[in-house]
Amino acid sequence: MTRSAIELPVTADDRRIARLAALAIGLTLAEAAIPSPIPGVKPGLANIVILLVLLQYGWRAAAWVSALRLLAGGLLLGNLFAPGFWLGAAGALVSLAVLGLARHLPGRYFGPVSLSVLAAFGHIGGQLALAGIWLLPAAALLKLLPVFAAAALIFGAVNGVIVARLLAAPAASGRQSGSCTPPSKP
Amino acid sequence: MTMKILRAGDIGVLLVGTGLVAALTVYAWGGDRGATAVIRAAGQVVKTAPLTHAQSVSVDGPLGTTRIEIEPGRARVAADPSPRQLCVKQGWLTLSGQAALCLPNQVSLEIRGRAPAYDTLGY
Numbered sequence: 304m305t306r307s308a309i310e311l312p313v314t315a316d317d318r319r320i321a322r323l324a325a326l327a328i329g330l331t332l333a334e335a336a337i338p339s340p341i342p343g344v345k346p347g348l349a350n351i352v353i354l355l356v357l358l359q360y361g362w363r364a365a366a367w368v369s370a371l372r373l374l375a376g377g378l379l380l381g382n383l384f385a386p387g388f389w390l391g392a393a394g395a396l397v398s399l400a401v402l403g404l405a406r407h408l409p410g411r412y413f414g415p416v417s418l419s420v421l422a423a424f425g426h427i428g429g430q431l432a433l434a435g436i437w438l439l440p441a442a443a444l445l446k447l448l449p450v451f452a453a454a455a456l457i458f459g460a461v462n463g464v465i466v467a468r469l470l471a472a473p474a475a476s477g478r479q480s481g482s483c484t485p486p487s488k489p
Numbered sequence: 490m491t492m493k494i495l496r497a498g499d500i501g502v503l504l505v506g507t508g509l510v511a512a513l514t515v516y517a518w519g520g521d522r523g524a525t526a527v528i529r530a531a532g533q534v535v536k537t538a539p540l541t542h543a544q545s546v547s548v549d550g551p552l553g554t555t556r557i558e559i560e561p562g563r564a565r566v567a568a569d570p571s572p573r574q575l576c577v578k579q580g581w582l583t584l585s586g587q588a589a590l591c592l593p594n595q596v597s598l599e600i601r602g603r604a605p606a607y608d609t610l611g612y
Contacts, residue, residue, distance in 0.1 A: 412498030420502050424509075449514040456506040467494040 320364055324371035327352040331376040341447065343390070343430060344454045347423060347462060349376075350398070354419055354466045362403050369395050386438060390430045397429030398422045415470065419463030423455040521585035523600035526564040528557055531595045540564060540600070550594035557598055566591060566598055 330348040339345055349372055357365035373392055377383035405413070405421045431451060435444050528536045530548045538544065538559050545567070546557045553570035563581040571593035579589045585602025 408498065412496050413502070414494065414496045414499050416495060416499040417502040420499075420506050424506065445517050448517045449510060452506075452510045452513050456503070456510055459506075460503060463499070464494055471494065 316364070319360070320367045320371070323352055323356050323364075324368045324375065327368055327372040328375045328379065331372055332379060335380055341450060342387075343427075343451060346458045347426065350419065350422060350426070351462050351465055351469075353398075354402075354415060354422065354462070355469060357402055357406060357418070358415065358466070358470065362399075362406065365402065366399050369399055389437075390433055393433035394426040394428075394430040397432075398425040401425035414463070415466040416460060416463030419466060420456060420459035423459030423462070424452070427451045427455040519584070521602035522562065523564075523583055523585045523587070524603050525601050526557070526559055526582075527599045527601055529597045529599070530555075538564075548596050550591070550596050552594045555591055555594050555596040557596075564598060564600065565589070566596075569596070570594055 327349040330352060334345055334348050337346070353365050353369050353372075356368050373388070373395055374383070376391075377385075377388045382388045401424070402418060402422050405418050408417065431444055431448070523540055526538045526540055527534060528538070528546060528548060530550055535548055536546055538546065540559060540562050543558075543560045546559065548555045548557065550570075554568075555566060555570070556568040558565050558567040560581075563583045565581045566576040566579070566589050569577050569591045571591050576589040576591040576596075576598070582589060582598065582600045585600055588597060588599040590597045
């Protein structure tokens with residue numbers, strides 16, 4: 304008798320992370336279809352999912368979803384390990400680090416909008432830092448800094464409002480899927 | 490249980506973010522700070538003065554005397570006999586490439602940076 308299948312134990316956490324990562328990947332793909340005047344200026348819709356995961360399931364889960372989104376997004380868009388992929392990875396890394404610090408801010412005063420804006424600045428900061436060190440002489444990037452920063456501010460704020468509204472929405476009357484419950488205490 | 494969507498700190502973060510964007514805009518697009526003032530009368534350079542210390546320069550033209558004021562980092566035409574006072578109304582000049590022309594009195598004030606600014610570039 305030969306064993307024909309390898310069984311990997313899968314926990315409920317794994318399934319949830321996979322489901323949420325799929326959501327983030329879907330948004331990444333949808334976003335790639337939106338034309339952008341400057342490469343790098345994107346709404347960052349997947350960050351909505353990352354932020355929701357962070358607020359509901361913690362930083363580890365958010366990091367997993369972010370990493371899976373990057374890898375699978377790279378595979379699906381065909382830019383895995385290309386320069387654009389590394390820029391995105393640097394942005395995601397800095398963004399996660401910023402979120403890891405920012406989530407300890409008092410929730411009474413700093414809601415999802417703050418987290419989202421800070422994460423967006425982290426994202427663009429990480430990307431520009433890597434691009435400046437690796438791809439382009441810094442002087443060329445300097446002129447684009449205000450554009451990127453303004454985009455981060457606007458999209459970060461909009462995404463943050465979306466997250467806040469999703470969290471404030473009344474829980475799952477069949478509209479939300481599965482275990483998307485509002486956090487007991489933001 | 491509903492928390493407000495925008496909380497006090499959020500507004501603070503948004504304000505700081507706006508300030509950061511504004512600062513970056515000024516920093517990246519503000520242009521080259523001027524280093525010297527070049528004063529011309531009837532097309533001839535009368536005086537080239539560094540924008541380091543305050544001084545006043547008077548230049549004579551066909552209509553009378555144009556008085557130019559220089560301060561650290563900036564310069565302006567303080568008084569001019571021309572009828573419409575356009576060069577006076579331009580106020581302080583700070584950036585490389587800026588100029589105030591007092592055409593009736595044939596006097597001009599131009600700011601130059603450390604590197605010469607191009608009017609235009611074609612590729």
